[in-house]
Amino acid sequence: AGLVAMAGGARATTPEPDDWDVITQYNNYYEFGTGKDDPAEKAHRLTTEPWSVTIDGMVERPGAYGFDEIMQAMTMEERIYRFRCVEAWSMVVPWNGFELADLLDMAGVKEGAKYVAFETVLRPDEMPGVRFPVLDWPYVEGLRLDEAVHPLTIMATGIYDRPIPNQNGAPLRLVVPWKYGFKSIKSVVRITLTDTQPPTSWNTSNPREYGFYSNVNPEVDHPRWSQASERTIGGGFFAKRKPTLMFNGYESEVAALYEGMDLREHF
């Protein structure tokens, strides 16, 4: 699998990645503060070695999987993805990583599992932002199993072939390119397979504004930000807005996952 194996449509429109500075100096990672430059300033305090990910719940081989152990077992590849925030800005990131499906295979998903829950590390000593109850810490996210094993869904460990910077979710984070950025949970320490829909942080904090699915959809409005168009970051004062694409431009790959669903209801 990989970029080359992706549907022709997506490959033809693979966009030009943004500069390293754009990607690493403009982040939402509220555990380090709510300002866009807080993470770049403060995330160096996070220790990412050693690191392990606990994979538990409905799996054959539950346990703590060390970062190095995971890296040795996985096939690394580059994926250039559009990244669209629910705040209506966007950038393009050349991730390095592996398919989440391969990691789930490592633990062996049991029959009957329907959802995957994720949890971000919570270290008050290293994360100054968690002193404030901006959200109910730790940050949690979730996907339906078929979304999680979709070939576009990856765990990223790098950007531009360099280890992923702390402010971008080191040492490994989820990337689901057809959903709003907050679904792509950072610095993952736990992955739990369940048969019930797991709680997700933004949905818990404000269910009217943030749904479980949070698929990029220009036709379903957010109460505060119009999702019809987006601002590209890094273009300076006079960058033109551009229209937002259905499923962030990955419609041909992922629309089938939601066949027969009312996307206004399941937003």
Place this chain on the structure above:
Amino acid sequence: MLRGVMRDRINGALRRVPAWPFYPLAALYPAWLFYRGLTGGLGVDPVKAMEHAMGEAALQLLVLGLAITPLRRFAGINLLKFRRALGLAAFFYVCVHLLVWLVLDVQIPAQIWADILKRPYITIGMAGFALLVPLAITSNNRSVRRLGPAGWRRLHRLTYAAAILGAVHFLMLVKGFQMEPILYLAAILALLGMRLAPKPQRKAA
């Protein structure tokens, strides 16, 4: 109330500070921000950086403006001659904030109207701006004379509502539970609350 000698010394020093340099200084701030945005000094998203900086500066000036009456009443410090400059600068920053939002951020005129009508935090922000317009227009000696001091003061109590609307606008636009807008709103409500307290008795000379 501050001790008399100290208070008189502070007020004496303040009398020698002219208010006029405040106007060019206030005008320079957005120009400087814009220059820094053009040259990369505002980070990778200069539009939001400038939009937020102008909004916050306007709120800060409104808070300062609201502090002048309680400072005079409870501490005897007289900053009254700076109040007009503070108010006009706040209005100017709100205008720049609005312009950056209209021209550089939203860009699409159809969406601007939709946003104003549909999104409560923008409706509230616009209402705050609308309240400031008659205040800016009447911030001159001629208007004070025409309206009479009592009428002018009554009109300018709209500042109270405008400041509250500005802070609520900020509170509504942040994601999750954040302290900063709460602190602005608390400061504004506290400064307004102090006006309800009975005036301290003046001792006979």
